[in-house]
Amino acid sequence: MISRLTRTALTIVGLTLTGQMALAQANLTVETSSAGNSPHLSTLHLADVVGRKGIANLQVQEGQTATNSMLNVAEGKSDIVTAPTLLHFLLEKGRGPFSSVGERGQEIAPNVKVLYTYNAGAYGLFAPVVSGINSYADIKGRTIWNGPPSGAALTVGRQTLQLGTGGFKDGEDYKGLQTNWGQLPTTLVDGSAEAFMVPITFPSDRVVTALAAGNVNIISFPKDIWESEGMQKFLKAPGNAPVVIKGADMGYAEGSGVTLISEDGMFRSPGVPFATVARADLPDDVVKAIVAAYIESLPELKTRSPYAANVNYDVVDADVTGLCNGLSLKYHPGAVAAWEEAGYAIPDCAK
Numbered sequence: 001m002i003s004r005l006t007r008t009a010l011t012i013v014g015l016t017l018t019g020q021m022a023l024a025q026a027n028l029t030v031e032t033s034s035a036g037n038s039p040h041l042s043t044l045h046l047a048d049v050v051g052r053k054g055i056a057n058l059q060v061q062e063g064q065t066a067t068n069s070m071l072n073v074a075e076g077k078s079d080i081v082t083a084p085t086l087l088h089f090l091l092e093k094g095r096g097p098f099s100s101v102g103e104r105g106q107e108i109a110p111n112v113k114v115l116y117t118y119n120a121g122a123y124g125l126f127a128p129v130v131s132g133i134n135s136y137a138d139i140k141g142r143t144i145w146n147g148p149p150s151g152a153a154l155t156v157g158r159q160t161l162q163l164g165t166g167g168f169k170d171g172e173d174y175k176g177l178q179t180n181w182g183q184l185p186t187t188l189v190d191g192s193a194e195a196f197m198v199p200i201t202f203p204s205d206r207v208v209t210a211l212a213a214g215n216v217n218i219i220s221f222p223k224d225i226w227e228s229e230g231m232q233k234f235l236k237a238p239g240n241a242p243v244v245i246k247g248a249d250m251g252y253a254e255g256s257g258v259t260l261i262s263e264d265g266m267f268r269s270p271g272v273p274f275a276t277v278a279r280a281d282l283p284d285d286v287v288k289a290i291v292a293a294y295i296e297s298l299p300e301l302k303t304r305s306p307y308a309a310n311v312n313y314d315v316v317d318a319d320v321t322g323l324c325n326g327l328s329l330k331y332h333p334g335a336v337a338a339w340e341e342a343g344y345a346i347p348d349c350a351k
Contacts, residue, residue: 026056026286028079031069034062034181036205038118038311039082039274041304046276046290049297055289063182067097067151073279074108080115080278085322086239087152088112088277088329097151113280113332114350115291116339117321118313120199122243122269123160126207127195129215134261136164136222143175145184145193154178157197160270163231164221189213199272201307203251211257218250220262221269235270238326241319243271251306273322278332287334295342316344324349 032043040062047058058080069081070091090096092109101108127133133142139161146161147154158170170176177193187193188210200206200218210216225231235242247265252258260267278287294301295314302309316339318324324347331339336346 028056028058028282030058030060031064031072031078031081032060032062033064033066033082034184036185037199038120038201038307038313039276041308042116042118042276042301042313043082045297045301045304046294049293049300050290053293055293056286065148065151066153070112070277071098071101073277074105074111076111076279076281078279079282080276082274082276084120084152084156084239085117085273085275085327085329086156089238089327090152092328096155109328111280112277113330113335114323115276115278115287115332115335116294116313117273117275117316117323118311119241119243120272120274121201121204121307121311122199122267122271123156123197124200124204124267124269125161125164125195125197125219125221126200126210127217127219128210128213129217129259131194133195133219134217135219136161136168139165139168139174139195141174142194143177143192144195144197145177145179145187146170146197147176147178148180149178153199156270156272160221161197163234163270164225166225185209202245202249202310203306205307207252207258215257215259218258218260218267220260220267223263223268226268236325239273239322240325241271241273241322242268244268245310249310251310271322275321275323275329277329280332282332282334284332284334284337287332288338289334291332291335291338292342295338295344314344316346316350318347318350321350323347 033039047060050056066083070083070087072078073081091098091105094102094105098105146157162168168174179187189212207216245267247260298314301313312320331346331350336351339346
């Protein structure tokens, strides 16, 4: 005969197992970038962790264009995507790559909520030593890879080059070369571009790939322009954040073939604030379980790549994440609960 206490215990176990089974039945679609950067790394890590824990099955689509991904999650066509936070601002305003969306962007932008943030490094200018490009000014008349054929990366790449040179424009002062992300590894070594303006981490797989064709210079943003009032305003604009790092901390050993060109041994460049975002109508309990698993596994994530400890996977401060600076993008309620239960303080402006 089963006692009341035993029956109660069995009921609790049954409910727990039922809840786990319900979560395990969640099949969610996820879009992310090509391999070799922090969005892709965190996505594959997340899929592995939540799968192991029986929380959800994340069906990952790699090599996606972030502009399309942002629109897909806003329209409910995808469940979770990775994208620069700037894209949410542009979607809401119906600008740039979302100009065809127009006013509808303001209606669908609230459908997007943050799970966690990080960065894709900084928009870094680097060039083979043999190119003779040793400064931003040296790109005059040269062929520079500055992004994929469309999307936010190309917009910011062109913008960073314009700011760093004092006004150079693609097609007028230099020749911009664009390929899709999947073709970039080949472009890094085939000689078709004389320099690259591309998001880099510390260290960067892209710089290491370029070393196959010879030694590489990484060129810091000009210090005088960086410290100007106009540049500081730019760094606080929606979707932007500064990245400043000591050359010694960039992850390249002496004799590696990588040289930092800088006035004071510091690398400076606009950062690339990213977020893994989800449909706002995903159930709070599912989101909380996913984000809690992510937080718990952060030590493991930071060992998955040499740069993983330098992209702020575990930082929620608004000045670092780029949230709140003119952005309406907020955390999902389930994500807020997970972060705060883990002891992190989510800024009120991001809730």
